[in-house]
Amino acid sequence: MTRAVTFSRAGEPAEVLEVSTVAAPPEPGWGHIQVRVRAFSVHPGDLLAVAMTTDVGATQRVGVEAVGVITEIGPGVLGLTVGQRVAFFPNPGSWAETVNVPVDLAVGVPEGISDEVAAQLICNPITVLMLRRAAEEHPAVGYDGVVVNNAASSSVGRLFTTTAQDHHIATVSVVRSAQRADELKVLFPEVPVFSTDAGGWRDRLSAAVGARPVAVVLDPVGGRVGAELFGLLAPGGTLISYGQLEPDPFVLQPLDLVQGSRGLRGMTVFRWLTDASAAQRASDIAAAVATVSAHPQVLAPAAVYRLDDIGAAVRHVSKPGKVGTVVVTV
Template sequence: MVQAICVHETGDADVLNWEHVDVGEPGPGEARIRHTAIGLNFIDTYFRSGLYPAPNGLPFIPGNEGAGVVQVVGEGVTHIKPGDRVAYVGPLGAYAQERVIPADRLVVIPEGIADKVAAGMMLKGMTAQYLLRQTFVVGPETTLLFHAAAGGVGLIAGQWAAHLGATVIGTAGSQEKMDLAKANGFQHVINYRTENFAEHVAEITGGKGCDVVYDSVGKDTFPGSLECLKPRGLWVSFGQSSGPLPDFNLGLLAQKGSLFATRPTLFNYIASRDDLEMTAGDLFDVVSRGIVKISVNQEYRLADAVQAHQDLEGRKTTGTTVLIP
């Protein structure tokens, strides 16, 4: 038996329970790992609250991201072995001291990258990768707006986009977070609490607007995000930390300049093993070369997941947060 955080009913952070669970042995194509660190992400709160239904219903163990050491592998697993340091973004179940997971979701952590860094960067870092390198291919001619610039994905994306030569504009909700974003690649940062970000973007771009807007905030930034785009620009809605978007008429995209819109998720971009290895490899490369620096700004004991969720939802965290079993 090991200990894990279990959710028996959806709701606020208090529904996270610290319990004993039976992990079991890996079957064919699976591996059992001992976690050394677990990533905390906003999507964890969506499953906990019931905004996103858990795929296998209740009860469930939250968490999609972690790092650890392989203990045992099941039949047919050849790309990893016991003792390997591995990291993953995978099915729910990360908030546990140990777990069994499909082995094809595991990637070996390169030397020089610590477990805490790997655990906290897989979901956010691979999200930044697909946003900047696949959903819209960012380059020197790109002007982009990234909401929640001081969040975990934002700090990675700011560094990466600056390295790619883009003009990088961000929004944040305090001077502290604005300063943090500017230290991580953002040339322009707008305080969305005190300024009209759409008007400020127009000033920065000389009225031309952005090629792409990356929006993980949702309700509070709509329809302002559309106002920031140049004709035929792309609105990438990849989260909803402030609440779900309202229903809207697609004709609005025509009115705003024949805009494109997409609602991508990381899991579609890493569904195949080849796509996972490519996306993770690109992330490992920029981190290993120091192009992107991952700062683990908060650590909590896994047993204190309630407090971690409360702080995350209260916007008290910045950058990367990990849970330690």
């Protein structure tokens, strides 16, 4: 037997998720490894999937990203060894003590990366790579164009700012509070940052951008602020939505799109496995590992909980002022 995070009824994740004793996974089959999990990340998308499940049926497992140590190797697996530490994503049911993982989803973890950071090694860094590539499709990005980075104090937001600096992409950060803005000023002193809880933030942002076009807005929030950020786009600009942290609707009128030929685009990391070629995925993984190895402080967790405290960990994800990703150790 092993323990795993499960739910057997519909409801708010903090109320329905629990740690249960479940059957241990069988010996790994062809192309699979068995992993003793050491830590996993709690992404908002994990909790959204639980909250949106209205017809639960049988008890369901949770989570898609984790890090652990290989305990068994199935036939057909090359290049990995028992005792090696690996991160993996997206592997359904990863919030557990022991899991079987397709070898194609596993990535060796360098020694210098902690478990708490390695638990975030794939999902967020790959999201950032996808966002950067999408932003660079606009001809002004990397030249005189500016990318507005909403929720810039999140793990993805901070990592995007770091990557943008490495690739000479001009960015402006947007956050929800003055405290988060002050923290980002310390991390990225040369990047303008604006808090939406301060009056006149849009005017100050526009003044900071000056004559440069706002080519792209990256927005995982939606709601009123998302719509306001859309209004800052220059003609031909695009808002890329990659989440919905704000429950309020994102309201646009057709003329908002027509005037200035502005665009609205959705993006999810789960399309990466199906849309990217094998060569692209290998390149992206190498880039993700290199970025995290060089900047592990950017993925410092918001908090670290033990498995038995899963309820508190889930509640922390929506805690006002949270910075970074919540991680659970096993």
